[in-house]
Amino acid sequence: MKISTRLLANSALPLVLGAVVTILLGINFYQLRALQQTDRLSREIVQSAADLSLLTREIALPPHRQRAARQWRIRYQTIVVQLARLEFESSPARNALERLRDRMAELPSLFESLLRATEVVAPVKDNEKKDRLIGEILLRNRNILTDAQQLGSFSIQHVESAFLSFFIAVLSLIAVATLLLGGLAYRSNHKIIDAIARLRRGTETVAAGRLDHHIDLATDDELGDLACAFDLMTERLRATMASRAELDQEMERRERIEAKLRESEALFRGYFERGLIGMAVTSPEKGWIEVNEQLCQMLGYPPVELKTLTWADLTHPDDLAPDVAHFTQLLAGEIDGYFLDKRFIRKDGRIVHTTLSVSAARNPDGSLHHVIASLLDISERKQAEAELERSNQELQQFAYVASHDLQEPLRMVTSYLQLLQRRYQGRLDADADEFIGYAVDGAQRMKTLILDLLTYSRVGSRSQPFVPVAMEAVLADTLNNLQEAVRESGGQVHHDPLPEVRADAGQMRQLLQNLIGNALKFHGETPPQVHVSAAPDPDGWRFAVRDNGIGIDPRFFERIFVVFQRLHTRDEYSGTGIGLAVCKKIVERHGGRIWVESAPNQGAAFCFTLPAAG
Amino acid sequence: MNLHEFSKSRRAAVGGALALLLCAILVGLWWLQATAPPVPIETIRIGLPLQPSSALLIIALERGEFAARGLQPEITEFPSGKRALHEGLLAGKLDLTTCADVPVALAAFEPNAFRIAAVVFEDGNVNRVVADRRKGIRAPADLKGKRIATQRASAVHYFLHAFLIDNELVENDLSLSFLEAEELAPALAAGTIDAFSMREPYISQARRALGDAAVVFAPPMDFAQYELLLVTHPLAMERQARVVRALAALIAAEDFARRQPQEAIALVARRLGVAPDTIAASWAGPRLRVSLRQGVLLQLEHVADWALQQHLTDGEKIPDFLDLLDLAPLVSLAPDRVTVIR
Structure with missing residues (x-):
């Protein structure tokens, strides 16, 4: 909790307490007012009863009779009204009030009797009656007075009770508020003093030069914020001190880098100027930026004159289209460079064949900044x-x-x-x-x-042009041709489903015939088992002619594809040593490659790849 | 400006605003007070009986209590309250005067031309019966058969009645005659009467005249005499505010007399032209208090009954003194001073 919030709470609590006490006081005051009114009415009734007694006596005296009778009636009505206004909650008080009202109701008849008795000069017996009536009225007045006094005492009891309740409530509130305020104040003081002491120690430590000191005051109040700010200040101060050394190091590093850059620039410049290939730096907007000596010599122009010509001026007309196509792609950002064999026309009119390498240097937004062209003669x-x-x-x-x-x-x-x-x-x-x-x-x-x-x-x-060729049909023709050889060898030829390829059908037949023929020929004691298979390959299809024959030592994997190279004598196996060379030539003509996978006495697998049809 | 300075300036601004508000309130209150309409000055015609029972009226006049309450008194002095009543108030020359209960009770038999606003003096120790020892009078019982004079139809007349009853005598037991007040002491000294019933300063005159021969009898224990503040009927009915202010002035005088009795005595003595000691001698007794008590009604009715029996009036029945009381002004001013049952 923030200190300001705590202070606000400390300030607000007495206000709240004051408000509550005020409300209680108001309620109590209201109750007291009501009870005071009741008490006042009770006292007035007491007084009225006393007045009635006095007036009763006065009625007995002729000089006062008429006036006293008037006052008696007035006073009686006053009491009746006062009684009607009286209200009590407790049953004893209500009972007393009812009793009082009953007594009051009996008085008028007695009073009228007394008046009649005093109207005329009374004989002795009427005087006795008058005295008896006066005594009766006075007695009842006395009872009324007693009841009224009792009502007064009830009022006083209620007042005392109300005041006691109020006093206890206020006392309890003050006690609770005192404990609360005291607790808050003790906790606040403890936390604040401790935090201030830590801040003071931290300040002294930092002042002594220990910039790595942290206060680490984990409170959520203003002192916590101050401690955080203090720690941040020391961190920044330390960072500032550290950054000065880092700045020196950075400057040294940059100087080294600049030296290396200068060295690299000189090296690059040397490569550029003294390289064995022609180099040029061009820009779509600025044209020629740099050309090296080798390029000038290659094209036969001095540098200044070369820079007056366009790239198209120098390019052989037949090679201009592919170069423009590639450069358009480069400009569009589709490629970042390309290689191209192209011809340039020298100043003396001769043709120069080159391998052109073009690479793009781009701006951060991807647009082309400049182009580096390397030309190898x-x-x-x-x-x-x-x-x-x-x-x-x-x-x-x-x-x-x-x-x-x-x-x-x-x-x-x-x-x-x-x-x-x-x-x-x-x-x-x-x-x-x-x-x-x-x-x-x-x-x-x-x-x-x-x-x-x-x-x-x-x-x-x-050779014949390449057409779609069903290898299943080619194999069937081949086996038909090799029917006698299969029979003589006692072997068997199996195959998987074979695809269609784009090839020269006659050469395909020649290829399979040579490979299957070799497989039937070079077998050992067991009859030859030949299997032809095909599988998809990144280059198209990969075919394999696998046998269980004598196998080939890996040392001879290359040699067997050379013309007239044989691994066995004619006595062992007939042949001229040209079959595999023909196979290699056929496969390479179709853009594929051929190789053998084998080991002695482990059989051999001649594999080749062909482009797929379509 | 940093946060601390901002808070400081804000506190200063709030403090300044509160100070300005306080100043504005004070100026406003001063302006309201300064521009409050002055209390209008109204003239009130007062009859002043020159007697000690007029002490409150004298003190209020001397201290300017009427003027302080917006009443400009026009004073007419009278030798007695009875004359002030008849020659002043009932003659329409006065708005207000004081008078003893007996003349008031007798005047009440006539159509009501005045109202009783308050009792301003109550004491039973004012009147005396003074006798000549040389005539063999040493005790009240010795008055039987003697010549006794008094002022007719006055308070001292009624006092004599009460004195005789208290001493188990009646008027027929003696020879009663009536003289003016100033004639009583010389008559006693001259021996034309044996005793008289009167008040100061005539009692002292008789003492001085008779010396050791003068016998002064104490009043009955239960005797009371009231000095009433009377106002004209129109004043009571139509200008009740003036009555209230007059009563307030008398209450202020009462307060002064209680707090500073010596100064009050000096004021009264100076106005009456007597020595302060004379007033001081009976000062402790008089109850200078503005009130309206139930006992006043009884007193007035007793006096009226006595007057009927003595044929001092042409009236046939006792007046209704309750209607004669003007309770409202004093009730509005100090209800606890009114004990008349109402």
């Missing part, structure tokens, strides 16, 4: 690639031509050797037969080699 690489392409085409053409053109003389050699063997088998000596046999076998193998080589070369030269 790849003219030599482009030239080498062109030459390699040409060389490959020439080589492929050579291989095709060679294999195609070699077939005719080889067919002749083979035909004549076979003719020689048929005609002279057994006619010549044994060596001649053996030699002729070797020649026929060599010619036959050469023919096979040439045919395989032709097949390999045709993968690139006689």
Whole structure:
């Protein structure tokens, strides 16, 4: 509780007490007034009864009779009215009042009798009657007076009772208020003095230089607020003192950062100026901001002249559209950078092939501030690639031509050797037969080699456009072709449902035939079990041709896909060593990849990926 | 301005406002008092009997109590209350006077031309019967057969009646004659009468004249004499406020006499032209009190009955003295002073 609230309560309590006492006093005063009225009426009745007695005596005396009779009647009526106004709550008082009224009701008849008795000069017996009536009236007056006095005493008792109740109520209130005020005052004083002592000690401690001192006065009054303010003050004072040291440290840190920035700037400037790639900083509004020497040399312009040209002026017309498209996306905030191989036109008219890297530097609101463009001159690489392409085409053409053109003389050699063997088998000596046999076998193998080589070369030269191909149908054709091989090997070929892919159907057939054929061929003691499966893959579909054959040592995983590379002798397993090379070439032509998963005697799984149809 | 200064200035402002309010109230009260209409001054014609029973009237006049209450008194002095009643009040020359109960009771047989506003003096120790010892009078019983004079139809006449009854005598037991007041002492000294019934200063005159021969008899124990304040009927009916102010002036005089009896005695003595000792001798006895008691009615009725028996009046029956009392002014002023049963 706040001190002000406590003080207010301390001040208000006496006021409340005063108000309550005033109300009680008012109620008591009202009761006292009513009782006072009753008491006054009672006393008046007493007086009236006495007056009636006096007047009764006066009536007996002739000089006073008429006047006294008048006064008697007036006074009697006064008493009747006074009695009618009297009210009591207690039954004894009510009984006394009723008795008094009854007595009063009896008086008039006696009084009238007395008047009649005094009207004439009375004989002795009438005097006796008069005296008896006077005595009776006086006696009854006496009773009336006694009853009235009793009523008065009831009033006094009520007054005393009311006053006593009031006195007890006020005394109780004062006692309660005194205890309450005393308790409040003691508690307030105790808390305030303790809080002030703590504040004083805290002030002295802080004055002695201990800025980490906290008063921690957990009260909810003004002194608590003062203590909080004091603690806050010391904290800020301490923070101010601490921040001075921190400011020094910050200044040193900033100086170091600035030095590093300068160093970094120099380093960056060095990279920018002396780098091996061309660099430029441009802005949509300001155009060229910075260009480095390498860029100028790359494009053959001095820096000042270069800055007079636009980006489009320098760009090869055929490459302008994709660059503009990318830059539009960059401006729109859709991308923050892009790579692009594009050609620039040098000042001397020659073409420069470059790999352009563009990155955006943006303002806090996301708008483009400037663009950093890096240009790597790849003219030599482009030239080498062109030459390699040409060389490959020439080589492929050579291989095709060679294999195609070699077939005719080889067919002749083979035909004549076979003719020689048929005609002279057994006619010549044994060596001649053996030699002729070797020649026929060599010619036959050469023919096979040439045919395989032709097949390999045709993968690139006689290919068909990609169309949707149902691999289930391709596999069916393949198995139909391999029906004899399956029968001879005693094996089985199973497959899962296969998807449709976008491919060259003939090459797909070639691919599956080579892989399944190998699986049927390279088996151990047990008959081959081949399973073809396909599963979705991020690149499209992932196919697998899994067998239970002899397996492949991982050391040869790469070698097996190279042309004419064999892992076994012809005696062990027939073949030219070109089948997997053809497979690799077919898969790569379709944008996929091929690999093997295997271990010796654990079987092998040849996997390849193909794009999905559509 | 910080919070402390703000609170300080606010307290100062509140204090200043309260001070201004207090000043305004005081000025307003002063203005109301200063501009209150003055009490109008009204003339009141007062008849002053030159006798000690007029003490309250004398003190009030001497101390300006009437003027202090807006009444400008016009004083007419009379040798006695009876003459003030008849020559002044009943003659229409006065508004107010004092008079003893006997003349009042006798005057009440006539149509009511006055009202009794209060009793201003009550004492039974005023009148005396003075006798000549040389005539063989030593005790009241010795008055039997002697010549006794008094003032007819006066208080001392009624006193003599009461004195005789108290001493078991009646008027027929003696030779009664009537003289003027101033004739009584010389007559006694001259021996033409043997005794008289009278009051001061005639008692003292007789004492001086007779010396040791003078015998002064004490009054009856139960005798009382009232000096009544009378007002004219119109004044009582139509200008009751003046009666109230006159009564207030007399009550103030009563208060002064009780608080400062020596000064009161000096005032009365100076006005009556007698030595203060003379007044002081009987000062303790008189009850100078403004009241209206039931006993006044009895006294007046007794006097009226006596007057009828003595044929001192032409009336045939006792007047209704209750109607003659003007109770309202004194009841409004001091109800506890009124014990008349009403």
